[in-house]
Amino acid sequence: xxxxxxxxxxxxxxxxxxxxxxxxxxxxxxxxxxxxxxxxxxxxxxxxxxxxxxxxxxxxxxxxxxxxxxxxxxxxxxxxxxxxxxxxxxxxxxxxxxxxxxxxxxxxxxxxxxxxxxxxxxxxxxxxxxxxxxxxxxxxxxxxxxxxxxxxxxxxxxxxxxxxxxxxxxxxxxxxxxxxxxxxxxxxxxxxxxxxxxxxxxxxxxxxxxxxxxxxxxxxxxxxxxxxxxxxxxxxxxxxxxxxxxxxxxxxxxxxxxxxxxxxxxxxxxxxxxxxxxxxxxxxxxxxxxxxxxxxxxxxxxxxxxxxxxxxxxxxxxxxxxxxxxxxxxxxxxxxxxxxxxxxxxxxxxxxxxxxxxxxxxxxxxxxxxxxxxxxxxxxxxxxxxxxxxxxxxxxxxxxxxxxxxxxxxxxxxxxxxxxxxxxxxxxxxxxxxxxxxxxxxxxxxxxxxxxxxxxxxxxxxxxxxxxxxxxxxxxxxxxxxxxxxxxxxxxxxxxxxxxxxxxxxxxxxxxxxxxxxxxxxxxx
Numbered sequence: 001x002x003x004x005x006x007x008x009x010x011x012x013x014x015x016x017x018x019x020x021x022x023x024x025x026x027x028x029x030x031x032x033x034x035x036x037x038x039x040x041x042x043x044x045x046x047x048x049x050x051x052x053x054x055x056x057x058x059x060x061x062x063x064x065x066x067x068x069x070x071x072x073x074x075x076x077x078x079x080x081x082x083x084x085x086x087x088x089x090x091x092x093x094x095x096x097x098x099x100x101x102x103x104x105x106x107x108x109x110x111x112x113x114x115x116x117x118x119x120x121x122x123x124x125x126x127x128x129x130x131x132x133x134x135x136x137x138x139x140x141x142x143x144x145x146x147x148x149x150x151x152x153x154x155x156x157x158x159x160x161x162x163x164x165x166x167x168x169x170x171x172x173x174x175x176x177x178x179x180x181x182x183x184x185x186x187x188x189x190x191x192x193x194x195x196x197x198x199x200x201x202x203x204x205x206x207x208x209x210x211x212x213x214x215x216x217x218x219x220x221x222x223x224x225x226x227x228x229x230x231x232x233x234x235x236x237x238x239x240x241x242x243x244x245x246x247x248x249x250x251x252x253x254x255x256x257x258x259x260x261x262x263x264x265x266x267x268x269x270x271x272x273x274x275x276x277x278x279x280x281x282x283x284x285x286x287x288x289x290x291x292x293x294x295x296x297x298x299x300x301x302x303x304x305x306x307x308x309x310x311x312x313x314x315x316x317x318x319x320x321x322x323x324x325x326x327x328x329x330x331x332x333x334x335x336x337x338x339x340x341x342x343x344x345x346x347x348x349x350x351x352x353x354x355x356x357x358x359x360x361x362x363x364x365x366x367x368x369x370x371x372x373x374x375x376x377x378x379x380x381x382x383x384x385x386x387x388x389x390x391x392x393x394x395x396x397x398x399x400x401x402x403x404x405x406x407x408x409x410x411x412x413x414x415x416x417x418x419x420x421x422x423x424x425x426x427x428x429x430x431x432x433x434x435x436x437x438x439x440x441x442x443x444x445x446x447x448x449x450x451x452x453x454x455x456x457x458x459x460x461x462x463x464x465x466x467x468x469x470x471x472x473x474x475x476x477x478x479x480x481x482x483x484x485x486x487x488x489x490x491x492x493x494x495x496x497x498x499x500x501x502x503x504x505x506x507x508x509x510x511x512x513x514x515x516x517x518x519x520x521x522x523x524x525x
Contacts, residue, residue, distance in 0.1 A: 012410075014410040014411050014495065015410075016311055016312065016495065016499070017306075017309050017310065017311060017507075018306050018307065018309050018407075019309070020355060021308075021309040021355050021356070021357050022355060022356070023356050023357060023358045024308055024309035024310065024357050024358070025091075025092065025093060025305075025308040025309065025310045025357050025358065025359050025511050026359065026510060026511060027358060028358050028360045028361075029356065029358060029361070033212065033217070034358065034360055034361050034364055035364055036218060036221070037217065037218075037354065037356055037358075037361045037364075037365075038361050038362070038363075038364030038365040038367070038368060039221070039364075039365070039368055040218065040220055040221050040350070040354075040365075041095060041347050041350060041361065041362060041365035042365045042368035042369055042372070042382075043220075043221065043224060043382060043385075044220065044344075044346050044347055044350055044390070044393065044397075045075075045078065045095050045097055045344055045346075045347060045365070045369065046075075046382055046383050046385065046390070047346065047387060047390030047391075047393075047394070048097050048098050048100075048344065048346075049071060049074050049075050049078060049097060049098060049383070050071055050258070050383045050387070051387055051390075052074070052098045052100070052103075052338065052339050053067050053070040053071045053074060053338060054067065054071075055103070056103070056106060056107075056110070056338050056339075057070055057125070057338070059107070059110050060110055060124065060125045060128045060129065060338075061118070061120075061121035061122065061123075061124035061125040061128065062121070062122070062125035063121070063122065063125075063261075064258075064260070064261035065261045066122070066125055067258070067261065068258050068261040068262040068263075068376065068380060069266065069268075069272075070336075070337065070338050071258060071262075071379075071380075071383060072262065072266055072268060072373045072374075072376055072379065073268040073272070073335050073336060073337050073373070074097075074098055074337040074338070074339070075369045075370075075372065075373035075379065076267075076268045076335070076369065076370055076373035076374070077268070077328075077331050077332060077335050077337050078095065078096065078097045078098070078366075078369050079366040079367065079368075079369030079370035079373065080331060080366075080370065081096035081097075081325075081327075081328035081331060081341055082094070082095050082096050082097075082362060082363070082365070082366035082369070083363060083366045084096075084324055084327065084328065085321065085324050085325070085328070086359055086362055086363050086366070087363075087515055088320075088324060088514060088515075088518075089320060089321040089323075089324035089325070090301055090304075090313055090317050090318065090320065090321030090324075090512070091317070091359065091511070091512050091513075091514070092301060092304045092305055092308060092310070092313065092321070092359070093304065093308050093351060093357055093358060093359045093361065093362040094300065094301070094304045094343050094344070094347065094348060094362065095343070095344035095347040095362060095365065095366070096325060096328050096341050096342070096343060096344070097341070097342070097343075097344040097347075098332075098337060098338075098339040098340075098341070098342075099289070099293045099296075099339055099340050099341060099342035100339075101289045101292040101293045101296065101340070101342060101462065101466060102136075102286070102289040102293070102339045102340045103339075104288075104289070104441075104447070104458060104461055104462045104465065105135065105282070105285040105286045105288065105289050105458045105462060106132055106338065106339065108282075108285055108454060108457075108458050109128060109131050109132055109135065109282050109285075110128055112131070112282075115127055115128050115131065126273055126274055127277070129273045129336050129338065130273055130274050130275065130276050130277045130336075131276075131277050131279060131282055132282075132333075132336070132338060133273065133276035133277075133333045133334070133336050134276035134277045134278040134279065134282065134283070134333070135278075135279070135282040135283045135285070135286040135333075136286060136329055136330070136332050136333030136340055137276055137278075137330060137333035137334065138278065138283035138286070139283055139286040139287045139289070139290045139329070139340075140290065140326050140327075140329035140330040140332075140333060140340075141326070142287055142290045142291065142294075142326070143290055143293075143294055143322050143323065143325050143326030143329060144323055144326035144327065144330070145326075146294070146319070146322060146323075146326075147319050147320065147321070147322035147323025147324070147325070147326055148319075148320075148323040150315075150316065150319050151319070152294070152298075152318065152319040152322045153315035153316055153318060153319035154315075156298070156315045156318050156319070157315060157500065158476055158479075158480050159298075159476065160412075160479055160491040160492055160493050160496070161408040161409075161411040161412055161491065161492030161493075161495060161496060162408075162409075162411075162412045162419055162422060162423065162475075162479055162490075162491045162492055163422075163472075163475045163476045163479040163480075163491075164299065164302055164405070164408055164475075165405055165406060165408045165409055165412075165423055165427075165475070166405070166423060166426040166427045166430055166471040166472075166474075166475045167295070167298070167299040167302075167405070167468050167471050167472045167475060168299040168300075168302050168303050168401070168402075168404060168405030168408065168468075169401075169402045169405030169406055169427065169471075170299075170402075170405070170427070170430045170431065170467040170468045170470075170471045171296055171299040171300055171303065171345055171401055171402075171405065171467075171468045172303075172345065172349070172397075172398040172399060172400070172401030172402035172403075172404075172405065173398070173402045173431065173467065174430070174431070174434065174466070174467030174468055175345065175394065175398045176398070177438075178391060178394050178398075179391055179394050179395040179398060180391075180395060182250070182387065182388055182391035182394075183388060183391050183392055183395070185246060185247065185250040185251075185388065186247060186250035186251040186386065186388040188234070188251070189227060189230070189231050189234075189250075189251055189386060189388045189389065190388040190389070190391055190392045191392075192227060192230070193223060193224075193227045193388070193389050193392035193393070194392035194395055194396075196223045196226065196227065197219060197220065197223045197392060197393060197396060198396065200215045200219035200222060200223060201215065201216060201219035201220070201353055201396070204219075205219075216354065216355065217354045217355075217356060218354075219353075220350070220353070220354075220393060223393075224385065224389060224393075227389055228253070228385050228386075228389065231251065231252075231253050231386050231389070232253045234251065235251070235252045235253045240252050249387075250386065250387065250388050251386055251388065252386065253384050253385070253386060258380035258383050258384060259377065259380045259381055259384055261380075262376035262377050262379070262380035263376045263377075264375070264376060264377050265374060265375060265376065266374065266376045267374050268335055268373065269335070270334040270335055271334065271336075272335065272336060273336045276333065280455070281453075281454050281455040282455075284455035284456075284458075284459065285454065285455045285457075285458030285459060285462070286340075286458075287459070288458055288459040288460075288462035288463050289340060289462050290326075290329065290340060291463065291469070292462055292463060292466040292468075292469050293325070293329075293340055293341065293342040294322055294325070295466070295468055295469045295472050296342055296343070296345075296466065296468045296469070297321070297322065297325055297342050297343045298318065298322070298472075299405070299468050299472075300342075300343035300345055300348055300401075301313055301318060301321055301343065302408075303348050303401050303404045303405065304343070304348045304351065306404050306407065307348060307349075307351040307352040307357055307400075307404060308351060308357030308358075308359075309357050310357070310507075310511045311499055311505055311507045311508060311511060312496055312499045313499075313512065314499055314500060314501060314502045314504065314508055314512065315500055315501070316501075316502050317502070317508075317512045325341050325342070325343075328341035329341045345397070345398060345401055346390075346393065346394055346397045346398070347362070347365075348397075348401060349396065349397025349398060349399075349400040349401050350397060352400040352401075352404070353396065353397065353400060408492070409423070411492035411495040411496070412490060412491060412492040413489070413490040416487070416490045418482060418483050418487060418490065419487075419490055419491070421478075421482075422475060422478045422479055422482065423475075425474065425478070426471045426474040426475035426478065427471065429470060429471075429474055430467045430468070430470045430471030430474065430475075431467055433464055433470045434464065434465050434466060434467045434470060436448070437461060437464050437465040438465060441461065441465070447460065447461030447465070448460070448461070448464075449461050479491060
């Protein structure tokens with residue numbers, strides 16, 4: 001076998017900006033293309049916006065109309081939060097939506113004895129929603145304080161590229177339960193959707209119409225339209241009439257009865273469910289979910305910056321974004337969405353799939369969220385898409401986020417046994433510990449922590465059920481205590497040094513400067 005000459009070897013030098021994007025964070029496609037891309041992001045955000053209320057509202061005692069109103073409210077507030085974050089927060093092209101991290105403390109409130117004793121279902125729903133609102137309003141102060149005081153910026157100085165690898169990777173990989181396990185509940189819809197989406201977005205991505213790579217950018221819309229029609233034909237023909245309830249929920253269109261229950265026009269408003277009620281145990285338990293969403297969003301910010309072809313967000317910008325996310329959780333509490341705020345991971349993945357990282361596209365999608373949440377019937381029509389279709393898309397989007405996390409390894413020395421140990425242990429335990437907590441809660445309906453202090457149980461069970469949170473605790477602890485003096489270059493700290501301060505790199509000002517010349521009044525610290 002011929003020996004490879006050194007000059008023939010291919011080298012791939014580390015790059016702090018991802019290449020191959022036609023439109024990055026501050027460049028924009030044509031208005032027509034931007035509107036179509038924004039609508040695509042809106043459609044993708046419907047999966048979580050429908051799934052969380054569908055899961056929680058019936059347990060709270062609510063009916064189909066209550067569920068439709070909560071979905072509308074969640075979409076409306078998601079649009080507002082997204083606009084605020086893209087204008088005044090990190091300014092990254094991200095959607096701020098509902099979070100599954102809040103499910104554990106919310107379920108704890110739902111099962112509170114003082115609420116379960118209420119006989120009338122609708123009254124119990126209203127009282128439960130008000131209790132959730134109170135807990136969200138109080139707990140939102142954690143992110144607001146950590147963000148605007150710049151405390152999170154100080155904490156982020158301990159985050160190296162090596163430490164962020166497992167965190168960002170598990171932001172994607174940690175959501176594996178919402179991928180193929182959901183497809184498996186309705187294979188005849190989910191599997192064709194997955195295969196079709198991969199085929200159109202990857203193998204036919206070079207198909208151009210008027211110089212636009214139509215399949216690369218709009219394959220998700222094409223696939224959803226085709227498979228949605230196919231699913232509706234199966235539903236209308238009665239294919240699922242005599243199947244199990246789980247199959248009907250996974251496969252049928254509008255199984256949540258949103259179209260029939262939604263009003264034609266409805267504008268969500270603060271305190272629409274009544275005055276929030278406040279309970280210390282509920283608030284303390286909810287604070288754990290706030291911390292989890294903070295960590296998950298930090299990882300998502302790093303991924304979004306890379307997929308928008310931007311530089312890593314400086315500590316000041318990162319902290320500013322967390323502060324605005326806290327404002328978002330406060331809005332969740334005031335409007336009554338039933339959950340808190342976090343970055344929509346699937347929408348971040350779509351930036352990579354379409355190779356369009358434009359901020360304007362996400363702002364347009366926020367406009368669609370607000371518009372269709374007010375026009376209830378039209379919004380409910382799109383929300384009738386079976387969740388299995390979204391699960392097929394998640395398989396690709398979450399995988400892209402996981403790969404982005406692994407791409408940070410290019411800044412580190414992976415010939416170092418120290419680095420291999422940290423990445424391997426934090427990745428493994430980041431998956432293994434939450435899986436233990438998840439199985440324990442599924443089998444016994446309570447987490448491993450089951451003391452008499454319910455708020456403490458919620459805190460432990462929520463924190464350790466989150467893969468990115470567990471990964472951050474382990475990776476950052478090991479990275480900052482294990483042979484630190486001799487490992488600065490191996491950890492990749494030199495690569496991120498100039499991005500730690502706002503003026504450390506000239507591109508920071510281009511990507512993250514506030515609009516309307518607001519930097520004069522709020523100068524970067």
